[in-house]
Amino acid sequence: MGDVEPFSDCAATTGGRVFFSNTQRSLMEEDVIELTSVGVDIGSSTSHLAFSTITLERLDSRYVIVEREVVHESEIMLTPYLDATTIDAERLGIFIDRVFKTAGMCRDDIDTGALILTGVAVRRQNARAVGELFSDQAGKFVAVSAGDALETVMAAFGGGAASRSEACRQTVMNLDIGGGTSKIAVCRFGEVVALTAIDVGARLFVFTGDGTIDRIEDAGHVFARECGFAVSAGDTLTDVHMQSLAGRMADRLFEAISQPILSPETESLLRIDPLGALDKPDVVTFSGGVSEFIYGNSDATFGDLGPLLAREIRNRVDAWGVPVAASRETIRATVIGASQYTVQVSGSTIYLSADDVVPVRNIAVISPIIDTQTDDLSAAAIADAITVALRKMDLHAGNLPVAVCLKWAGSATYDRLDALGSGIVSGLKNILAQGHPLVLVADSDIGGLLGIHCREELRLESPIISIDGIELKDFDYIDIGDLLKQTGAVPVVIKSLVFPGDGDSDRLMSAGAGRDR
Numbered sequence: 001m002g003d004v005e006p007f008s009d010c011a012a013t014t015g016g017r018v019f020f021s022n023t024q025r026s027l028m029e030e031d032v033i034e035l036t037s038v039g040v041d042i043g044s045s046t047s048h049l050a051f052s053t054i055t056l057e058r059l060d061s062r063y064v065i066v067e068r069e070v071v072h073e074s075e076i077m078l079t080p081y082l083d084a085t086t087i088d089a090e091r092l093g094i095f096i097d098r099v100f101k102t103a104g105m106c107r108d109d110i111d112t113g114a115l116i117l118t119g120v121a122v123r124r125q126n127a128r129a130v131g132e133l134f135s136d137q138a139g140k141f142v143a144v145s146a147g148d149a150l151e152t153v154m155a156a157f158g159g160g161a162a163s164r165s166e167a168c169r170q171t172v173m174n175l176d177i178g179g180g181t182s183k184i185a186v187c188r189f190g191e192v193v194a195l196t197a198i199d200v201g202a203r204l205f206v207f208t209g210d211g212t213i214d215r216i217e218d219a220g221h222v223f224a225r226e227c228g229f230a231v232s233a234g235d236t237l238t239d240v241h242m243q244s245l246a247g248r249m250a251d252r253l254f255e256a257i258s259q260p261i262l263s264p265e266t267e268s269l270l271r272i273d274p275l276g277a278l279d280k281p282d283v284v285t286f287s288g289g290v291s292e293f294i295y296g297n298s299d300a301t302f303g304d305l306g307p308l309l310a311r312e313i314r315n316r317v318d319a320w321g322v323p324v325a326a327s328r329e330t331i332r333a334t335v336i337g338a339s340q341y342t343v344q345v346s347g348s349t350i351y352l353s354a355d356d357v358v359p360v361r362n363i364a365v366i367s368p369i370i371d372t373q374t375d376d377l378s379a380a381a382i383a384d385a386i387t388v389a390l391r392k393m394d395l396h397a398g399n400l401p402v403a404v405c406l407k408w409a410g411s412a413t414y415d416r417l418d419a420l421g422s423g424i425v426s427g428l429k430n431i432l433a434q435g436h437p438l439v440l441v442a443d444s445d446i447g448g449l450l451g452i453h454c455r456e457e458l459r460l461e462s463p464i465i466s467i468d469g470i471e472l473k474d475f476d477y478i479d480i481g482d483l484l485k486q487t488g489a490v491p492v493v494i495k496s497l498v499f500p501g502d503g504d505s506d507r508l509m510s511a512g513a514g515r516d517r
Contacts, residue, residue: 004295005283005325032057036105038113040096042079042130045179045203046289047092049074049099072103076289078302089129096133116154148183148197148271150394152176153474156185156192159287160328166190172325173257173281177290177313179203179304180217181271182253186278192392194278197271198256200249202290202306209303211236219269223248226265246305250312258320283325284317291330351451353464358480360401360465363439365476366393367405368427370420375410377419379426386427393474398430403439405472412446421454437463441478443471 035054041047055067077095080088100106115134117127156162161174165187176183180201186194204220207213213235216224224231227244231237237245255266260277267274292298293310301307317324352358368385386404390396404424410416424440425432432438438460440450451466465480472478 003324005323035111036109038105038110040113040115040134042087042092042115042117043178045079045201047077047079047095049096049103051103051105072099072105074099074102085126087126087129089126089133092130093133148181148394149195149392152183152185152195152197153192153392155183155287156187156195157475158329159285161185161285161287162187162190162192163328164283164285164325168283170282171279172283172285173322174285174287174327175253175257175291175313175317176288177201177253177286177294177309178288180219182288184257184275186275186281194275195392196256196273196275198253198266199269199271200253200309202302202309203304204249205231205237205242205245205305207237207303213237214303220245222269223252242305242308246308246312249305249309250316253313254316254320280320281322284322285325285327287327287330291327294324295326295330297330350447350467351455351464352466353451353455357437357463357465360437360439361479363401363403363478363480364393364395365403365405365441365472365474365478366390366395367473370406370423372407372416372420373409375416377416377423379419379423382420382423383426386424389474390427390431396430398434398436400431401436401439402428402431403441403472403478404428405476406440406442406446407471408442408444408446412449417446417450417453418457421450421458425454425458425460432460432462435462437465439478439480440464440466441470441472442466442468444468 032055037052037054039050039052041049050070051072053067053069053071055069057066074095080091080095082088115131117130155176156174159174159176161172162185164170165172166189169189172187174183174185174187176185178201180199180203181197182200183197184195185192199217199219199222201217201219204217204223205213206215213231213233216231216233221231223245226248227241229241231241252266252269255262256270256274258280262270262274286294290306290310290313293307294314299307314324366386366389368382368389370382370385387396390402393402395402406420425438428438438454440447442450445468447466447468451464454460454466455464467480
């Protein structure tokens with residue numbers, strides 16, 4: 001295999017997200033806050049935990065993360081199953097309890113955290129069973145059920161591909177190769193600009209100790225047929241058969257990352273839309289379990305095709321002529337820690353359509369790309385941007401409420417507010433039609449004007465929560481509390497996923513959240 005470009009050459013290694021820990025602390029009372037955070041990643045193939053200490057310092061009236069130290073990482077556990085699709089929550093709970101004990105932690109020691117469910121773990125019965133393992137800490141966690149698109153984005157941020165693309169001014173393609181699927185993200189200037197996912201993974205075939213097939217995923221049968229043979233659980237594959245399977249999987253993956261037009265065979269394996277026509281990236285990085293073999297970090301075997309698949313994928317990328325760079329995180333790329341902060345301030349530029357529209361909790365944030373500097377805002381273009389942002393975060397079905405993060409520039413004329421409000425309402429039509437509130441969060445003081453415009457001029461009947469003075473981005477989750485009668489303000493809680501060394505997330509948070517009167 002070829003050389004690997006080190007991660008530290010140009011990518012930032014410090015940084016993080018701003019947060020505050022709980023509603024009982026005052027912004028002015030403490031100069032330094034130290035939190036204990038846990039990240040829990042339950043996937044279709046593996047599960048693991050990581051504990052971190054996060055240190056914040058006060059800068060003016062705001063807090064910023066200055067240090068994040070991983071204090072304990074659990075072993076990587078093969079996710080236990082009761083049957084082909086149902087996770088054994090009891091065994092998983094025993095594992096989690098043992099990890100806490102080994103780390104010298106108890107549940108009360110945790111200030112905040114993230115519970116990430118991916119693959120078959122997000123299925124209804126699994127998500128409920130896993131969630132119950134943390135029911136006593138539900139208020140501390142950002143609970144995320146990550147679909148294919150969101151998991152792809154998270155791997156790109158968690159492994160450092162997004163921050164590398166910004167720091168090095170490169171187009172970085174991250175390949176997250178897991179047990180059941182491979183996720184592909186193309187990053188530029190700190191953002192994911194294209195992504196897809198395909199049914200290629202090390203554990204499409206799972207073997208017992210003597211080489212007998214224990215479990216086959218549906219895509220495994222597809223690859224076997226392509227290779228000219230049929231297999232069933234209980235069969236034994238020869239070395240030639242396994243090499244043939246790994247090579248065919250690598251061929252399909254490489255076609256997905258390198259070809260603008262895909263064969264019907266490859267397109268049938270895609271889980272979301274293809275990448276389309278793209279220029280060759282400057283650098284390729286890897287994350288996920290198979291990346292441990294690609295980078296030579298492990299030579300262990302886990303009863304699957306991991307080592308063979310890694311070799312075949314790396315050979316094709318090397319032949320492509322694109323340099324391979326190291327990732328900041330590989331198998332632990334999804335998330336290391338999570339953070340939560342609270343800000344309470346007064347103001348006069350927010351709008352609540354009624355007192356009882358709050359509180360709301362755990363509202364996912366989308367950050368559509370809208371150019372508000374232009375004088376002539378286009379409602380249609382804004383609606384399209386909302387649609388793209390919803391799909392990126394796997395929220396387009398409309399089953400869950402969202403908060404639209406707005407970066408506002410220019411004057412708040414009637415025409416501009418009308419185009420903005422109309423575009424947002426149109427883009428969110430599926431969500432609003434299911435009874436969810438319109439939640440708007442702006443970085444400058446248009447919250448009240450925009451909320452009133454949506455109610456009075458656009459005649460929107462949905463509940464409206466429109467606040468401002470807050471900067472958010474993708475992966476934030478926002479809570480907005482009950483109206484504080486004595487001040488006319490609302491408490492705002494923002495829970496942020498903290499990715500390791502996420503250099504492009506260095507930002508300061510200031511909030512103005514009073515009720516418009």
